[in-house]
Amino acid sequence: MVQAKDLEIEGLVCRYATTMALHGLDFRVAAGEFVSILGPSGCGKSTLLRAIAGLVPTTEGSIRVEGKSIDGLRPSERAVAFVFQSYALYPHMTCRANLAAPLVMTELSAFGRSAVFGRLSPRARRVQASIGERVAATAKQLEIDGLLDRRPAALSGGQRQRVALGRALIREPDLFLLDEPLANLDAALRNRTRSDLRALQRRIGATTLFVTHDQAEAMAISDRIIVMFDGRIRQIGTPDELYRAPADLDVARFLSQPHLNVVPAEIVRRALGERTRAGDIRIGGRPLSAIEGVVAFRPEHATMARLDEPALPGLRVRVDHAEHGGSEANLFVRLVADDTPCVVRIASRAIADWPSGREGVLHFELDATHVFPGEHADMGEPGLSGRAVA
Amino acid sequence: MNATERQRRRVGTALALPAGTLLAVLLLLPSIGVLSFSLTDYQFGMPGFDWVGLANYAKLFTDPDIRRSLFNTLLYVVMVAPLSIFAALALAILIEGEGRLGSVFQTIYFLPITATLVAMATAWEVALHPTFGMVNAALSAFGFAKVRFLSDPDTALATLAVIGVWKILGYNTLLFLAGLATIDRDLYEAAAIDGADGGWGRFTLVTWPQLAPVTLFVTVITLIRCFSEFETVAVLTNGGPSGATDMILFTLYQQAFRYFDIGVASALAVAFLLFVALLSIVQVSLFERGGAA
Known part of the structure; x- marks a missing residue:
């Protein structure tokens, strides 16, 4: 169990020759917290991780661990561990040597490392013995003790990933930085490894930043998630907060992969009317009559009703096709009004009721629906859309 | 079937x-x-020949001229190969670290490869000329005695070696640069985090091991090229002064086209071919062992 430390980022800017990679990021990660950084490729999430590790220079701002600035320190002095997507294991060295590398490089001098002098000096011999013990302990913890004498090329993807984790763990770092460490594993292994990873993180208690572009992965294992687009933070929150109250359309879309239904408010207004006998129709806390822009709802919050018996007014749609997904299915439909594509989650046994071309009525849960300014409006102001969210 | x-x-x-x-x-x-032919005493222009068995091969080890030529070749290889390999490695690392000017340096070092060697050898001859060459002009300007680089038996082979290094350096540098470009950037970043963010530590942890296959290739190519040095000898010294720069391929050429002793020349050619084939086999087997590990 390591002594967990907190991390504070303030006004962090990364600028390369002409492009801004990070536009002034601010956030805090509590000691022992597991935080995912989620965003599409090119959003700067890897750059952020590399900036914290000291691998890319920052232009402005500060990075503090437990209140102490680590700006300007060399990567090896920052007490951070980094797991690369490619694992970056040294291919010419055995797993044992790979695990030992961080300790060997920091605790032994160039003479101590050499085969001849390392054996002659009593101090170097003592350090080597202690390194050997720590390698054995780490290998045992990760259940890779049987692989120590193999080279990375002789290991499976999952085994390599464990060795890479071990090389990170062995330094007993303040911060654990993981750059898409699961991306190179196949789907089945990825799901198992991510729970293993989370269990390991809980056991050692290290503050962890986990970069991923897979929203399901981030939702599954994070205490909190930082959503990034174009080098800016769009939203920070727990998985539940992000699911229930996405800050803007980009975030909502990204978290609702593969499908989010986005319908212009005007179409909804025309289909539903503005009020019922019970009162104004309200979406996301606002009367439908006052809503500009678009409304967005997930496939699981939509249902289909037959055209001849619509219990309530809804959006009139025509079925395009269905995708079977086991117990459930996705029904792809288009609005009759303006051809907007939508997806409805239906029971897979209901596929036969909705052949291609049939018309029906789409209902969606107003409480689980979000309102955002139009698609082309400036998405950079989360405050505006944040108010609109239910 | x-x-x-x-x-x-x-x-x-x-x-x-x-x-x-x-x-x-x-x-x-x-x-x-x-x-x-290597098993005969055939002389060019002669009407017939006799089978002499391995006599021509025995002559390779007994004939004083050929023995001297072999010794010169070995000496030349020992001077040129290590220098041109390690200097090329150092240059490649420097050029890679140098951002914008890198490609300029790369071009400059590569120039000797693209230029016609006979023309360049003439330029060297002019530069090294005892009376009006600029190297000697520079030497005397600094108060040193003039050196007859190519006509003094003590300096001629060393001078050819310097030209040999100059000739081969750019090519080796280019090969090392290509090797450096294939090293995974992540490995350097991992090394930086592990405490090797530059200098000797990074070189021993990442660069040198990752370059091993390229180094092997460069070494074999350089050895073969050094052993088969011919042009500079033919153009600059003609094997002289008094055989001081006679090397194996030049001897072969002389035996075949000056003395018309096809038998001995063929024996030399076969021996040379076997040697080069051996080097290549060593390379391939080492390379495959490295790839399998």
Whole structure:
């Protein structure tokens, strides 16, 4: 169990020759917290991780661990561990040597490392013995003790990933930085490894930043998630907060992969009317009559009703096709009004009721629906859309 | 074997025939010819010859001129190969670290490869000339005695070695640069986090091991090129002064086209071919062992 430390980022800017990679990021990660950084490729999430590790220079701002600035320190002095997507294991060295590398490089001098002098000096011999013990302990913890004498090329993807984790763990770092460490594993292994990873993180208690572009992965294992687009933070929150109250359309879309239904408010207004006998129709806390822009709802919050018996007014749609997904299915439909594509989650046994071309009525849960300014409006102001969210 | 299989084989043979014939006529037959000549005392222009067995090969080890030529070649290789390999590695690392000017340096060091060597050798001859060469002008300007680089037996081979390094350095540098470019950036970042963010630590942890296959290739290529040095000898010294720069390929050329002693020349050629083949086999086997590990 390591002594967990907190991390504070303030006004962090990364600028390369002409492009801004990070536009002034601010956030805090509590000691022992597991935080995912989620965003599409090119959003700067890897750059952020590399900036914290000291691998890319920052232009402005500060990075503090437990209140102490680590700006300007060399990567090896920052007490951070980094797991690369490619694992970056040294291919010419055995797993044992790979695990030992961080300790060997920091605790032994160039003479101590050499085969001849390392054996002659009593101090170097003592350090080597202690390194050997720590390698054995780490290998045992990760259940890779049987692989120590193999080279990375002789290991499976999952085994390599464990060795890479071990090389990170062995330094007993303040911060654990993981750059898409699961991306190179196949789907089945990825799901198992991510729970293993989370269990390991809980056991050692290290503050962890986990970069991923897979929203399901981030939702599954994070205490909190930082959503990034174009080098800016769009939203920070727990998985539940992000699911229930996405800050803007980009975030909502990204978290609702593969499908989010986005319908212009005007179409909804025309289909539903503005009020019922019970009162104004309200979406996301606002009367439908006052809503500009678009409304967005997930496939699981939509249902289909037959055209001849619509219990309530809804959006009139025509079925395009269905995708079977086991117990459930996705029904792809288009609005009759303006051809907007939508997806409805239906029971897979209901596929036969909705052949291609049939018309029906789409209902969606107003409480689980979000309102955002139009698609082309400036998405950079989360405050505006944040108010609109239910 | 059914009919279609026979048909396939016939077509395959027909398609392979042109290339096979060319291989036989241009490579196999001459090689066999040389191998046969090396076992005779055939002299160019003579009407007949006798089989002399391995006498020509024995002569390679007993003839004082040929022994000196072999010794010169070895000396030349020992001077040129290590220097041109390690200097090229150092240059490649420097050039890679240098951002914008890197490609300029790369071009400059590569120039000797693209230039015609005979023309460049003439330029060297002018530069090194005892009376009006600029190297000697520079030496005397700093108060040193003039050196007859190419005509003094003590300096001639060393001078050729310097030119040899100059000739081969750019090529080796280019190979090392290509090798450096293939090293995974993540490995350097991992090394930086592990405490090797530059200098000797990073070189020993990442660069040198990752360059091992390239280094092996460069070493073999350099050895072969050094052993087969011919042009500078032919153009600059003609093997002189008094045999001080006589090297194996030049001896071969002299034996064949000056003394018309085809038997001895063929024996030299076969020995040389075996040596180069041996080097290549060593390279391939080392390379495959490295790849399998």
